Amino acid sequence: MTRGTGRGGSSAAARSVDVARLAGVSQKTVSRVFNDEPYVSSDVRRRVLEAAGQLGYRRNNAARALASGRTRSIGVVTLGTALYGPASLLMGVERIVRDTGYALRVVNTMEGDAAGVAGAVGSLLDQGVDGIVISEPIDEAGDGVDAPLRVDVPVLVIGAPSPVTAPTVLTAGDGADLMARAATEHLLALGHATVHHLAGPQGWYAARDRLEGWRATLTAHGRDVPPVVTGDWSAASGYRAGRELAADPDVTAVFAANDDMAIGLIRALAEAGRRVPQDVSVVGFDDVPVAAYVTPPLTTVRQLFDAVAQEGLKRLVHTIENPDADPLPSSGPPVDLVIRASTAPPPSRTTPARGRRPASPSPADTPRPPLTNGGPAGDH
Incomplete structure (x- = not known):
């Protein structure tokens, strides 16, 4: 657990109310800053983040998950390989997910395992992820006749046809x-x-x-x-x-x-x-x-792996957080x-x-x- 040291020198877990007091703002404003909501001035945002850093504060994602019904986590299905393309794309996805404030859960598949994607998706759903990224570059079925998996969370598929049906299926990395x-x-x-x-x-x-x-x-x-x-x-x-x-x-x-x-x-x-x-x-x-x-x-x-990851994850997070809104449009492949x-x-x-x-x-x-x-x- 992250600990903070208060002004009196005692060690205790920092809370959002402590950040608000040190930054001179309301607790609601602290919440807005950490949820990256609009209508917060750059000066206020800076003060809140500086106060949080000074106190060693981290938002309580478990409590937020209970309140929102979401785990603030995104699952990734990817081929377990050191080849430059898939490995670079995974690194790009990891960087972007970290910046969104979501946790990342990765499940690797192995080449030659026809049931690998289905098993990986099932494992991630069991962990309660809010969305799934499928970066699986190989057609293990060979003919595409297998029935698609049914998934109840938004899915981003990178560089391949979608192997799933879901409330929203986004694509990126084609072209x-x-x-x-x-x-x-x-x-x-x-x-x-x-x-x-x-x-x-x-x-x-x-x-x-x-x-x-x-x-x-x-x-x-x-x-x-x-x-x-x-x-x-x-x-x-x-x-x-x-x-x-x-x-x-x-x-x-x-x-x-x-x-x-x-x-x-x-x-x-x-x-x-x-x-x-x-x-x-x-x-x-x-x-x-x-x-x-x-x-x-x-x-x-x-190949602009970071650009593909950034656009795809931005659209996926928007869909997770705004389930009733239309998906963000995608730009043409660079x-x-x-x-x-x-x-x-x-x-x-x-x-x-x-x-x-x-x-x-x-x-x-x-x-x-x-x-x-x-x-x-x-x-x-």
Whole structure:
């Protein structure tokens, strides 16, 4: 239990009335500040928070739960994995939930456990959570024919179709197909006749969406759609795919479904004597921290995990606290293509006649799509 030391030096649990007395406000005002209600001036809010910090006061969530019928807790169902995307999204959710004043309860599922989501949701409901976030990137059923789970609290589903029915089901983190379109459009705009795809495992919703965005873009431009090479998200699988792609002289551009596979791909191309980007351009997906520092620095689609978590949790908390109100609208998915040194026009446009010294392409030779953001390697 948090203890506070009063002016007389005795130690006792600080109460909201003590905070109100020290801040010179009413107990109702203290409640408004800690409930983040409007109509409290910044000066009053500052005084209350300073007084609470001085006294070591924490609001009594158990008492509030009894009074409101809510536990002030949000449950999260997430795949137990160290992969960059799911792990980064979970970290974003944890940060945002903490800022809302709710407690967080996390249940991990394991890949290959078809009943994992149902069991995780049931466990969270048994704990009395006020809302649930489902960040489960894998389709374990494979065909989607299973009847959806019935849940009696609001649910936020990130980056996947909803596996539940609930009073309110919110979605966030979709738009991977739009990001894949941006990556493919960038390579086509550089002059490549087509773009090969190194896909992720097709049990993952994100891998399917990225493949679909790539294929739809090539089809819309009337370009050939090459056979897909599939990896397992690892750099090792990207390396194996790279050895296969390097053997095809017609390959001049590859969009990889994540950065780790792109990095393995670049290694294999280099070992085969295929230079990046002079012979083959490569685009990744995620913008992992090392992407700006590999050789060459990797052009990639940056995923804005914190932004997705912040918007999704804001909408979920609003629905929990205002059950009779309409859900807050969602904004369009952000597309952030970070252009670095792993992409360039194809060899036919950059390789001069034999015996002439290669010239660096001018900005006019390197068209950029409208949705880009880049700069020097490592410039974030």
